[in-house]
Amino acid sequence: MVSLNGSSALIWDAERLRIANDAAGIALWSWNVDTDEIALDERAHGLWAVPKVERAVTFEALSAKIHPEDLGRVREAFTKTRAMVGPYEIDFRILHDEDVVRWISARGESGDTGMVDRVMFGIFMDVTDRKQVEESREILAGEMSHRVKNLFALASAVTGMAARSAATTTEMAEDLTLRLTALGRAHDLVRPVPGEERKALLGDLLYVLLASYNHRGGVGERITVTVPEVRVGETTATTLALVVHELATNSVKYGVLSEAHGTLDVSCTAHDDDVIMLWTERGGPPVSVPHGPEGFGSRLISRSVCGQLGGSIGFDWPVEGVVVTLRMSKARLAR
The missing domain is CATH 3.30.450.20 (PAS domain)
Known part of the structure; x- marks a missing residue:
């Protein structure tokens, strides 16, 4: 030895x-x-x-x-x-x-x-630290998979919208470019240059996020946005964008934005501590209460609203269209 x-x-x-x-x-x-x-x-x-x-x-x-x-x-x-x-x-x-x-x-x-x-x-x-890292990786992988699937669904839906409203291939190309440009503007708004501390207006954020879902590439005809002047910080802008994107994607796949004449109204009221946003769909396919286990997208929305936005989310299912109520902390939104 x-x-x-x-x-x-x-x-x-x-x-x-x-x-x-x-x-x-x-x-x-x-x-x-x-x-x-x-x-x-x-x-x-x-x-x-x-x-x-x-x-x-x-x-x-x-x-x-x-x-x-x-x-x-x-x-x-x-x-x-x-x-x-x-x-x-x-x-x-x-x-x-x-x-x-x-x-x-x-x-x-x-x-x-x-x-x-x-x-x-x-x-x-x-081995707690190792397990937490593994769990974070699994969640990230799930989110990435979910986002990629939604990206393909969004690309297909946006292309379909452009094709339905265009008379020629040139018009379709212009329409599609307009929609994709709006998505790019939303990305720029919620992903500011590193090192800059910026706050966006809630109305501006909702406008650029929803513009590409409207059949004319803008907000004001099928989609209306009515909100008070509320500031959204860089940190929570990304979270809110993810929530709005998920709701809009679901609407494109199953709700009012899947049909030519459906309408979406997004309105907000601001109180001392909370901001309450109503997402109201009308004129789409008949709605029924979903059954079965909650999907990944729904879990992602709930976790984002409750955990990062300090609020709650509720769904009502009248036959004429889903109504979503989001209650968010005003202080959290400003971060």
């Missing part, structure tokens, strides 16, 4: 192993499979928020802290480790308090290899 600095002390003695474990954030545990007693080192006690007491910790006691959705899976996995051969790893959530959830990775060697005198040994690691 190699020695450290010429001394007789072995490199991997207990103290140096403890230093390495602390540096890696590794917590140690052992489990007596006959008595169900679990021994935890100091880091493991802190990781599970289990106080040190004279009586032994049991697997059942730790199970009380495992997230209910993961408990059955963890029980089954640990039971199988007695019969399986080789290393194992399982990630699961534990609850510190009602609102604090941590992700734990339990790792060890199963079977006779990982057991001494009926005691199994392994480690715990806090």
